[in-house]
Amino acid sequence: MSASKTTGMAVSRRQFLLGSAAIGGSVVLPGMMNRVWAAGSDAPEKKEIRVGFIPLTDCASVVMATIKGFDKKYGITIIPSKEANWATVRDKLLSGELDAAHILYGQLYGLQMGLSGPQSNMAALMTINQNGQGITLANQLRDAGITDLAQLQKYVAASPAGTYTFAQTFPTGTHAMWLYYWLASAGIHPLNDIRTVVVPPPQMVMNLKIGNMVGYCVGEPWNQRAISDGLGFTAATSQDIWPDHPEKVLGTRADWVKANPNSARALTAAVLEASRWIDASDDNRRETAGVLAGRAYINTKEETIVGRMLGEYQNGLGKSWKDPHAMRFYRDGTVNYPYLSDGMWFLTQHKRWGMLTADPDYLAVARQVNRIDIYRQAAAAVGNIPLPDSDMRSSVLMDGRRWDGSDPSGYAASFSVKK
Numbered sequence: 024m025s026a027s028k029t030t031g032m033a034v035s036r037r038q039f040l041l042g043s044a045a046i047g048g049s050v051v052l053p054g055m056m057n058r059v060w061a062a063g064s065d066a067p068e069k070k071e072i073r074v075g076f077i078p079l080t081d082c083a084s085v086v087m088a089t090i091k092g093f094d095k096k097y098g099i100t101i102i103p104s105k106e107a108n109w110a111t112v113r114d115k116l117l118s119g120e121l122d123a124a125h126i127l128y129g130q131l132y133g134l135q136m137g138l139s140g141p142q143s144n145m146a147a148l149m150t151i152n153q154n155g156q157g158i159t160l161a162n163q164l165r166d167a168g169i170t171d172l173a174q175l176q177k178y179v180a181a182s183p184a185g186t187y188t189f190a191q192t193f194p195t196g197t198h199a200m201w202l203y204y205w206l207a208s209a210g211i212h213p214l215n216d217i218r219t220v221v222v223p224p225p226q227m228v229m230n231l232k233i234g235n236m237v238g239y240c241v242g243e244p245w246n247q248r249a250i251s252d253g254l255g256f257t258a259a260t261s262q263d264i265w266p267d268h269p270e271k272v273l274g275t276r277a278d279w280v281k282a283n284p285n286s287a288r289a290l291t292a293a294v295l296e297a298s299r300w301i302d303a304s305d306d307n308r309r310e311t312a313g314v315l316a317g318r319a320y321i322n323t324k325e326e327t328i329v330g331r332m333l334g335e336y337q338n339g340l341g342k343s344w345k346d347p348h349a350m351r352f353y354r355d356g357t358v359n360y361p362y363l364s365d366g367m368w369f370l371t372q373h374k375r376w377g378m379l380t381a382d383p384d385y386l387a388v389a390r391q392v393n394r395i396d397i398y399r400q401a402a403a404a405v406g407n408i409p410l411p412d413s414d415m416r417s418s419v420l421m422d423g424r425r426w427d428g429s430d431p432s433g434y435a436a437s438f439s440v441k442k
Contacts, residue, residue, distance in 0.1 A: 066098060067286040073102045074273075074290070075112045075124035078225050078321040079242040080328055081152040081271050082125045083311050084352050088297035090314055096296070097289035097404065105319065108223035109193040113140050116276065122283075123275040123290060125151060129369040131274040133195030135392050136370070138378045144277035147366065147393045148291045149359045149401070151271040151298070155331070155350025156198060156261035157246035158205055160238040161231055165256055170340055172258065176209040179216050189213075190222040190230065190239035197270055200372045201261045202240035207440035208422045214376065214442055225321075231255055242270070243350065244327045249339070251327055256339030262348035265420045267357075269365040280394060287394070291401035295359055295408065302353040308332050356409040361393035364415040364428030371426075371435040377442030385431035 072094075076082035086103055088094050094101040104121060106112050109130055115121040117140065131147055133139030160169070169178050179187060189206075191199040203213040213219060222230050227245045230236060231254050238258070249255035261268060273294055280287045301311050312329035315321050321328065330336070334349030351358050366389040373379045395414060402408035417427035426434065 065285050067289045068283040069122065069286045070098065071100045071102055072122045072286060072290050073104050073120070075104045075106045075115060075121040075126075076320075077106055077109065077112065077125065077223075079125075079271075080244055080312075080315060080321070080332060081155060081242055081350060081352075082320070083301055083315060084151055084294050084298040085125050085273075086314060086320055087301055087311055088293040091297060091300060093296045093300070094290075094293040097292045099286060099289045099293065101290065101293060103320075109196060116274070117141065117143055119276075119279075122279060122286075123148070123273060125271050126274040127193055127196035127198070128269050128272050128365065129200055129372070130193050130196045131272055132366055132369045132388070132392065133373065133378070135388060136373065136379065136383065138373060139193065139195040145392055146275050146277045146280045146287075146397075147272040147361050148275065148280075148287060149273045149295060149361055149398050150269050150365065151273055151294070151352070151359070153267045153270060153351050153354075153358050154260070154262040154348050156201060156240065156242045156270060157257050158202060158238065158240045158259045158261075159227075159231070159246045159249045159255040160258045161236075161255050162253070164237055165340065170256070170258070172205065172209045175258070176211055179211050184216055185218045187238075188218045188220055188236040190220050190227060190236045190241075192224055192241055193221060195369075195373060195378060197261075197369075198240040198242070200369065201264050201268075203372070203376060204420070205240075205259055205264055207438065210440060212440055228252060228254060243331050244321065244323055247327050247331055248323060250337070251324075257336070258338075260336070260346065260348075262346065263421060265418060266348045267351075267418065269362070269368075272361070277391075280397065284397070287397050288400045288404065291397055292404040295353075295398075295401055296405045298352040298359055299356075299405070299408075302351060302358075305333055357411070359398070359408075360411055361395055361398055362411075362414060362416050363389040363393055363395075364417075364426070366393050367428050367431050368426055371431050374435040375438055375441045382432045382435065386428070 074085050076085050089101045112124050116124050131145050134143050135145045169175050191202050206213045224241050224245050227239050227241050228248050246257050312332050313325050316325040334346045336346050337343040367385045370385050415428045419425050
């Protein structure tokens with residue numbers, strides 16, 4: 024058979040599979056697409072891809088994509104790069120030192136809007152995880168009789184503004200938004216009534232220990248670690264605030280995707296397949312926890328990670344439960360789709376808290392940032408990845424407000440506690 028005929032067959036097969044994925048929501052012939060994309064015009068432009076991550080449980084799919092060899096399957100080598108804080112992730116991503124990153128959803132949108140650094144057109148290739156963050160309060164509050172949000176509100180209201188300090192991990196990021204939403208739901212104004220500071224996730228527990236703050240919002244395992252070290256308790260999980268909320272994304276610059284579309288697709292496919300593998304069984308989650316505990320990644324005891332990764336929670340106050348909304352990396356395929364409404368929600372909160380002075384074109388921004396086209400191609404390459412019927416989804420948050428992306432300007436303006 025001639026080379027030209029072989030190439031023609033490959034192209035025809037690729038077009039057929041892409042069409043099947045678009046129509047049916049999943050690929051018909053799993054495993055075939057990645058073989059087609061391994062050579063010829065669909066070969067990854069960049070074979071080695073440096074991906075930044077912060078030592079958090081939700082970096083798992085980036086790490087396991089390399090450990091389990093999913094990156095090699097798609098013709099690339101992922102080089103995980105452990106970073107000290109989210110500002111470093113931002114700087115290295117914008118400078119090109121990192122090709123992509125495990126990054127806070129709200130941080131990526133902040134960069135798109137010029138709120139969290141120089142304005143840069145960004146790209147969200149997929150959602151890495153849902154749920155699994157938390158709000159920790161210091162045991163000194165427990166000792167003062169404060170164990171829930173209602174008691175905290177009375178405590179803050181009885182004190183001069185700014186008396187108590189809370190930490191989050193990046194001003195436009197997810198943890199800031201969860202903390203602000205939680206506090207504001209009880210009438211505590213996060214910009215007026217308390218003081219907030221930025222602390223990198225691995226430094227939260229030590230800063231709590233030395234008394235630099237009385238509470239913080241961060242990802243795991245740093246909430247469980249405060250309990251294990253006898254320093255704090257979990258006052259709320261992020262899934263208490265928004266069940267099945269979006270959290271980290273696989274983010275990069277828009278110009279990187281333009282220059283490396285095949286590499287972007289291969290990277291997304293590798294991380295997506297790792298996500299599916301992690302959620303396939305509790306044994307896989309235990310194995311993942313063991314890997315993440317190592318010095319190269321989170322550098323903590325395995326038991327600090329594995330419990331909450333399995334959904335086995337205890338709050339440090341004697342309550343234990345099995346959380347149906349624990350951290351998920353894939354679930355039944357619903358986690359990873361880069362819904363436009365998810366990105367838009369962070370813009371509504373940036374507007375609520377005065378980071379945006381005017382309403383943007385919420386939908387247009389989300390369509391620019393969330394690369395649904397790349398995700399769909401990657402899902403076809405992996406095979407048997409279900410796709411939703413809509414690029415929007417509907418959720419009800421802790422205060423009973425429904426978010427579906429239909430009226431973002433009205434939603435952003437509807438809160439009584441805002442800047």
